[in-house]
Amino acid sequence: MSTRVLVTGGTGLVGSAIRHVIQTTEKRNDEEWIFVGSKDGDLTDLQSTRELFEKYKPNKVIHLAAMVGGLFYNMNNNLDFLRKNMLINDNVLLVCHEINVNKVVSCLSTCIFPDKTTYPIDETMVHNGLPHDSNFGYSYAKRLIDVLNRGYFEQHNRLYTSIVPCNIYGPNDNFNPTASHVIPGMIHRLYNIINDNTVDTPQEERVFTVWGSGKPLRQFIYSLDLAKLAVWTLREYDSVSPIILSVDEADEVTIEFVARSIAKAFDFKGRIEFDTTKADGQHKKTASNTKLRSYRPDFQFTKFEEAIKYTVDWYLQNQDKVRK
Numbered sequence: 001m002s003t004r005v006l007v008t009g010g011t012g013l014v015g016s017a018i019r020h021v022i023q024t025t026e027k028r029n030d031e032e033w034i035f036v037g038s039k040d041g042d043l044t045d046l047q048s049t050r051e052l053f054e055k056y057k058p059n060k061v062i063h064l065a066a067m068v069g070g071l072f073y074n075m076n077n078n079l080d081f082l083r084k085n086m087l088i089n090d091n092v093l094l095v096c097h098e099i100n101v102n103k104v105v106s107c108l109s110t111c112i113f114p115d116k117t118t119y120p121i122d123e124t125m126v127h128n129g130l131p132h133d134s135n136f137g138y139s140y141a142k143r144l145i146d147v148l149n150r151g152y153f154e155q156h157n158r159l160y161t162s163i164v165p166c167n168i169y170g171p172n173d174n175f176n177p178t179a180s181h182v183i184p185g186m187i188h189r190l191y192n193i194i195n196d197n198t199v200d201t202p203q204e205e206r207v208f209t210v211w212g213s214g215k216p217l218r219q220f221i222y223s224l225d226l227a228k229l230a231v232w233t234l235r236e237y238d239s240v241s242p243i244i245l246s247v248d249e250a251d252e253v254t255i256e257f258v259a260r261s262i263a264k265a266f267d268f269k270g271r272i273e274f275d276t277t278k279a280d281g282q283h284k285k286t287a288s289n290t291k292l293r294s295y296r297p298d299f300q301f302t303k304f305e306e307a308i309k310y311t312v313d314w315y316l317q318n319q320d321k322v323r324k
């Protein structure tokens with residue numbers, strides 16, 4: 001009998017990347033994959049969640065659906081991030097248990113770890129201390145997924161687990177300036193600077209202003225790489241404990257490097273400046289992928305500048321469907 005996998009959040013950045021790898025490199029004939037978005041059912045509503053899962057009757061689930069956003073969106077909407085994500089996660093895991101789904105992989109994030117901590121962060125530290133003020137709502141909702149997973153294991157012997165990605169970027173990201181993360185936000189703003197026909201300034205004299213000092217350090221994973229690892233987690237990783245899915249510590253980059261890589265991908269000829277009146281967020285949140293490397297020592301991550309180029313090219317070629 002073939003395995004039926006349902007992916008919640010299947011229309012988003014990560015969901016669409018999983019769809020792509022499932023149709024190409026990760027294809028298997030004994031699996032049927034179904035990708036759903038918010039139009040298929042509102043997962044903040046228990047009844048609607050039950051109807052959706054009854055309709056597809058999956059054996060396995062990758063649960064990605066969430067209210068997601070960048071630093072500035074989080075800072076202004078902490079209550080909504082907490083409540084919506086708690087509702088979605090509680091409904092999805094409860095209904096998975098009710099209909100006897102035997103494996104669920106849900107999604108946490110490295111940005112939910114304690115603000116004051118030692119580095120590198122690892123999987124044992126999820127609940128150690130207060131998250132950063134800017135995203136306490138999102139962080140606590142995500143941390144509770146791990147609490148739910150432990151509860152479903154202890155009371156019902158369920159294998160519901162979680163992955164912890166670092167910052168993700170790639171095709172089908174949300175480029176809307178009010179909600180976007182740093183990379184799609186920069187891509188969208190630079191595109192507008194280059195294509196602003198309301199001014200006569202030649203491109204050489206145009207200025208790409210980056211928010212903050214440019215000094216914070218971040219690990220970024222290309223969505224197609226994460227997709228392959230998420231599929232591997234569903235098929236092979238049999239522990240309830242979270243697993244960090246991140247590039248190596250040596251691959252951490254500054255926000256300034258991100259801005260310069262995006263400018264290079266656009267072949268931007270103007271200047272880059274930094275607006276230090278804007279918040280930087282956490283200086284760094286280096287995560288260790290030692291656990292992942294113990295299972296997948298040879299996994300090859302796409303090089304950052306190469307993946308940024310693919311992402312910018314996708315953005316330029318898909319202006320009609322870009323979320324912005």
Ligand SMILES: NC(=O)c1ccc[n+]([C@@H]2O[C@H](COP(=O)([O-])OP(=O)(O)OC[C@H]3O[C@@H](n4cnc5c(N)ncnc54)[C@H](OP(=O)(O)O)[C@@H]3O)[C@@H](O)[C@H]2O)c1
Binds near residue numbers: 012037064065168
């Ligand atoms: N992006 C990152 O840098 C990052 C980093 C670490 C972890 N994560 C986690 O990765 C997962 C996927 O994130 P993403 O970046 O792919 O997000 P995304 O592109 O914003 O996609 C979010 C997905 O969730 C769905 N969704 C939102 N609210 C819903 C609701 N009430 N009912 C049903 N579906 C709903 C959306 O459906 P529609 O589009 O159809 O409305 C969409 O498919 C999330 O759990 C996120 O927390 C993301």
